[in-house]
Amino acid sequence: MTAHAKTQPTKGSGTKWVGRAIRRLEDPALVAGLGRFTADLPAARWVRFLRSPVAAGRIENIEAPAGALVVTAASLKGVKPIKPMLHKFNYKPIAQPVLASEVVRFVGEPVAVVVAASKEAAEDLADRVVLTIAETAPVVDATAAAALGAPLVHADVPGNIVLEGRMKTPEFDAVWAGAHKIVAVEARSRRQNATPMEARAGHAAYDATTGRITLTCTTQMPHLTRTAIADIIGMPESDLRVIAPDVGGGFGQKMSLASEYVLLVWLARKLRTSVAWTEDRRENLIAGFHSREQTIAVEGAFDANARLIALKADIVTNIGAYSCYPTTCGVEPLMALAELPGPYDVRQYQAHARGVTTNTCTMAPYRGVSRPVITFALERLMDKAAAAFNIDPVDIRRGNLIEKFPYTSATGLVFDEASYRQTLEMAVKAVNLGDFRARQKQGRAKGRHLGIGFATFSERTGYGSPAFAARGMEITPGWENAIVSVDPSGFVEARIGSSPHGQGLRTTLAQIIADEIGVSPEAIKVVHGDTDRAPYGWGTFASRSLVISGGATLIAARKIRAKLIKIASHLLEADARDIVLEGGHAKVAGTDRMVPISAMARDAYTQTHRFKGEIEPGLTETGSYDPPGTFSNACHVAIVEVDVETGRVALEKFLVAEDAGRIINPMIADGQVHGGVAQGIGNALLEEIIYDESGGILTANLADYMPPTAHEIPPIELHHMETPSVNSITRAKGLGEGGAIGAPAAVLNAINDALAPFGISIDEMPATPQRIRAALRASEKAA
Amino acid sequence: MTNKTSVTLTVNGRAHAIAVEPRRTLVDAIREECGQTGTHIGCEHGICGACTVIVDGEPVRSCLMFAVQADGKKIRTVEGLANGDELHPMQRAFMEHHGLQCGFCTPGFLMLAVGVLEREPNIGDEDLLDVLSSNLCRCTGYQNIIKAVRAAAKEMRGK
Numbered sequence: 001m002t003a004h005a006k007t008q009p010t011k012g013s014g015t016k017w018v019g020r021a022i023r024r025l026e027d028p029a030l031v032a033g034l035g036r037f038t039a040d041l042p043a044a045r046w047v048r049f050l051r052s053p054v055a056a057g058r059i060e061n062i063e064a065p066a067g068a069l070v071v072t073a074a075s076l077k078g079v080k081p082i083k084p085m086l087h088k089f090n091y092k093p094i095a096q097p098v099l100a101s102e103v104v105r106f107v108g109e110p111v112a113v114v115v116a117a118s119k120e121a122a123e124d125l126a127d128r129v130v131l132t133i134a135e136t137a138p139v140v141d142a143t144a145a146a147a148l149g150a151p152l153v154h155a156d157v158p159g160n161i162v163l164e165g166r167m168k169t170p171e172f173d174a175v176w177a178g179a180h181k182i183v184a185v186e187a188r189s190r191r192q193n194a195t196p197m198e199a200r201a202g203h204a205a206y207d208a209t210t211g212r213i214t215l216t217c218t219t220q221m222p223h224l225t226r227t228a229i230a231d232i233i234g235m236p237e238s239d240l241r242v243i244a245p246d247v248g249g250g251f252g253q254k255m256s257l258a259s260e261y262v263l264l265v266w267l268a269r270k271l272r273t274s275v276a277w278t279e280d281r282r283e284n285l286i287a288g289f290h291s292r293e294q295t296i297a298v299e300g301a302f303d304a305n306a307r308l309i310a311l312k313a314d315i316v317t318n319i320g321a322y323s324c325y326p327t328t329c330g331v332e333p334l335m336a337l338a339e340l341p342g343p344y345d346v347r348q349y350q351a352h353a354r355g356v357t358t359n360t361c362t363m364a365p366y367r368g369v370s371r372p373v374i375t376f377a378l379e380r381l382m383d384k385a386a387a388a389f390n391i392d393p394v395d396i397r398r399g400n401l402i403e404k405f406p407y408t409s410a411t412g413l414v415f416d417e418a419s420y421r422q423t424l425e426m427a428v429k430a431v432n433l434g435d436f437r438a439r440q441k442q443g444r445a446k447g448r449h450l451g452i453g454f455a456t457f458s459e460r461t462g463y464g465s466p467a468f469a470a471r472g473m474e475i476t477p478g479w480e481n482a483i484v485s486v487d488p489s490g491f492v493e494a495r496i497g498s499s500p501h502g503q504g505l506r507t508t509l510a511q512i513i514a515d516e517i518g519v520s521p522e523a524i525k526v527v528h529g530d531t532d533r534a535p536y537g538w539g540t541f542a543s544r545s546l547v548i549s550g551g552a553t554l555i556a557a558r559k560i561r562a563k564l565i566k567i568a569s570h571l572l573e574a575d576a577r578d579i580v581l582e583g584g585h586a587k588v589a590g591t592d593r594m595v596p597i598s599a600m601a602r603d604a605y606t607q608t609h610r611f612k613g614e615i616e617p618g619l620t621e622t623g624s625y626d627p628p629g630t631f632s633n634a635c636h637v638a639i640v641e642v643d644v645e646t647g648r649v650a651l652e653k654f655l656v657a658e659d660a661g662r663i664i665n666p667m668i669a670d671g672q673v674h675g676g677v678a679q680g681i682g683n684a685l686l687e688e689i690i691y692d693e694s695g696g697i698l699t700a701n702l703a704d705y706m707p708p709t710a711h712e713i714p715p716i717e718l719h720h721m722e723t724p725s726v727n728s729i730t731r732a733k734g735l736g737e738g739g740a741i742g743a744p745a746a747v748l749n750a751i752n753d754a755l756a757p758f759g760i761s762i763d764e765m766p767a768t769p770q771r772i773r774a775a776l777r778a779s780e781k782a783a
Numbered sequence: 784m785t786n787k788t789s790v791t792l793t794v795n796g797r798a799h800a801i802a803v804e805p806r807r808t809l810v811d812a813i814r815e816e817c818g819q820t821g822t823h824i825g826c827e828h829g830i831c832g833a834c835t836v837i838v839d840g841e842p843v844r845s846c847l848m849f850a851v852q853a854d855g856k857k858i859r860t861v862e863g864l865a866n867g868d869e870l871h872p873m874q875r876a877f878m879e880h881h882g883l884q885c886g887f888c889t890p891g892f893l894m895l896a897v898g899v900l901e902r903e904p905n906i907g908d909e910d911l912l913d914v915l916s917s918n919l920c921r922c923t924g925y926q927n928i929i930k931a932v933r934a935a936a937k938e939m940r941g942k
Contacts, residue, residue, distance in 0.1 A: 023879065032865060033821020033861030198825070675924045679921070701828045707919055709917075709925075711912065
């Protein structure tokens with residue numbers, strides 16, 4: 001069920017396509033099995049990576065069968081390591097060799113690569129290579145790694161602290177000292193894997209005529225992949241073309257540079273042929289980037305009216321063995337540092353964030369990055385504070401949410417107009433809280449444990465380069481360019497630097513262009529994911545593409561519109577103010593005079609003399625956009641039932657009241673929220689990468705690492721508001737991550753509400769049956 | 784492991800006489816020897832269901848069947864769902880109800896749903912949910928897949 005409510009009418013009448021739930025232009029090929037994914041390409045040679053079976057050790061020998069093509073670090077002279085940089089905070093740059101040389105730092109780290117004529121032959125050959133590694137003592141847990149005397153993961157990083165950031169507002173101590181009540185929570189998120197249904201894959205092909213390499217791979221950032229690989233190998237960037245074809249989901253995992261792709265390009269150049277790799281699920285689960293492993297201890301100082309007056313946080317992130325490129329391992333701890341106060345009006349803030357390196361798979365961004373965990377911490381704090389003040393969890397939020405905009409946070413973020421309070425009220429009304437409490441009471445009397453949990457949060461989206469510069473990133477992936485052109489036949493094409501992989505951007509951008517130039521979306525082709533065809537851009541991540549690439553596209557389309565109107569005024573001999581573009585024609589309003597856009601486009605190339613020098617030849621325009629960023633917001637509500645005998649949690653209902661500004665395509669927007677919520681529920685209840693003490697992974701297939709199925713996800717009820725953003729020229733805010741950000745907190749709060757009679761607090765996710773039972777057993781013993 | 788066996792795979796009505804090693808999985812043979820790449824590989828452990836095809840009328844995880852086991856059997860893949868230019872009701876329903884985002888798991892879900900509904904056209908909503916929970920999707924949260932399959936089931940029953 002979906003309800004779309006508007007806080008104010010969308011301005012600018014004449015929109016025909018924006019706001020409509022049209023079918024996706026991506027779908028006909030995908031439902032017919034005609035999608036083209038990387039693993040579909042044939043190759044002359046296939047590779048298999050030999051990966052470290054141990055978490056820490058020294059490589060002593062690599063013995064290959066005679067005649068086998070086996071590449072090790074020793075073969076890679078001149079190939080630089082992956083070494084992303086941060087120029088702020090206390091960051092120790094750590095280097096990741098493309099293949100491990102001398103030492104291995106996590107189970108799954110690539111140590112060598114074998115090349116053969118087929119996938120099977122490469123696997124057979126890999127089995128015959130003998131790796132001799134002398135094991136050394138690993139550190140797996142972040143707390144252990146940060147302790148005095150722990151083994152060092154990198155010899156040049158004392159104490160295993162790769163990153164440290166601090167923040168404190170000037171009046172913090174004074175305000176803290178005057179608190180009426182201090183409430184504390186230590187929230188812990190275990191490690192997760194984004195688990196796109198398509199694991200990673202790459203295919204590098206050498207072109208004998210030009211000497212160029214085409215790398216086709218499952219990336220969210222094709223241009224930066226090109227820049228990075230050219231830098232690392234030391235080849236001209238113009239000799240490398242990167243294609244992201246159909247990509248089977250990414251969720252952040254395919255944003256970070258895979259060292260495997262560097263090897264493929266290196267091999268294709270060396271062997272002068274095509275070389276391919278398809279990651280298997282085990283490789284993906286052990287070595288395809290992990291996320292979320294964080295412990296956030298927060299303390300809130302409240303005044304006598306339950307107003308949060310100061311917030312203190314200690315953030316510890318297990319960053320794994322290396323620092324991911326391009327964001328660096330600062331992506332989780334620094335986001336937590338800057339965004340922890342969330343949607344609450346709290347003026348005093350003190351925080352300490354650390355990124356700790358361990359002998360585990362490298363951490364990288366995953367949908368929401370730190371925000372699912374900081375929201376979990378903060379929303380648990382709010383519920384605990386409500387209990388401490390003996391007020392309703394809804395009331396404590398009512399009293400603390402930001403209500404005046406623009407709002408500058410304690411960490412200096414500027415929040416644009418949003419609807420924190422309104423979405424909370426919308427959710428409370430829709431969920432019928434009074435009825436639920438009555439039902440909960442009846443249930444408890446019969447030994448049934450129902451619970452309700454709320455999560456209110458802000459989602460910073462569509463932020464441009466200044467936001468990344470504020471973190472001190474050497475690479476600030478903020479702006480986007482879009483090139484909209486109409487060719488001499490009248491065919492409309494938009495080439496963009498974003499790189500969607502399931503978000504439906506080909507459809508939504510076509511809707512934006514269609515309204516500007518008066519053709520239908522089906523007549524517009526959006527081209528992306530090919531560095532030879534698309535302008536340089538940063539790809540698709542961080543809920544940015546519709547805002548930033550959409551903004552760039554709108555700017556370019558407006559320029560095309562202006563030019564078409566000028567051309568039409570010449571051809572139709574009418575005042576430009578009287579020209580309207582619709583139905584594939586320019587028309588003189590109120591008359592039957594019209595000219596098709598295809599004829600105008602033809603003239604723009606072939607009859608330029610007719611425009612008396614007033615119009616530049618051709619019909620191609622570029623738009624650039626680098627916005628300050630905008631905040632979406634939502635209130636999530638989970639209703640659960642906990643079986644106290646087994647610890648099993650069943651979700652009865654999930655409700656979202658959300659505001660992402662102007663909605664370009666409601667069907668696609670709903671789909672983004674659904675998918676995010678489902679991942680958040682998986683994170684809250686099921687998904688966990690488990691390491692044993694020696695650094696071995698116990699969850700290396702999808703039966704042990706458990707993404708939710710259709711059974712675990714309840715019906716998701718959506719309610720929308722639209723507060724158009726002044727910080728986004730399309731008025732749209734991003735919404736790709738929100739579902740995943742709010743859901744874990746709502747689910748955990750609901751579980752704790754259900755278990756309130758037992759006096760326990762589950763502050764760790766996933767809240768597996770084992771964890772819930774352990775907490776219940778402990779409470780039984782205490783009683 | 785290089786001894787090859789001759790088998791004939793009938794994929795979407797077309798016979799492919801191929802030679803495969805006994806260890807070759809059906810999905811690899813469909814994708815590589817028969818060139819039908821619409822069927823995807825998600826886990827190779829029989830868990831995700833991305834590789835679901837219909838073999839002699841039953842949905843099968845083609846990563847858990849060897850190609851030699853499918854010798855002489857009738858195999859249907861996503862490429863064979865449409866009737867010429869006319870999409871199957873299940874394909875149309877997935878488009879109309881936004882039952883796909885990245886599209887990687889989609890062929891498996893389409894074949895699973897079609898396979899089950901052809902055998903049990905009157906399957907109840909709860910049983911259908913049980914069936915759909917055999918495959919994984921990471922994009923849609925299943926909401927619109929369930930909607931699409933229910934809508935297509937209704938249409939398929941009406942025929």
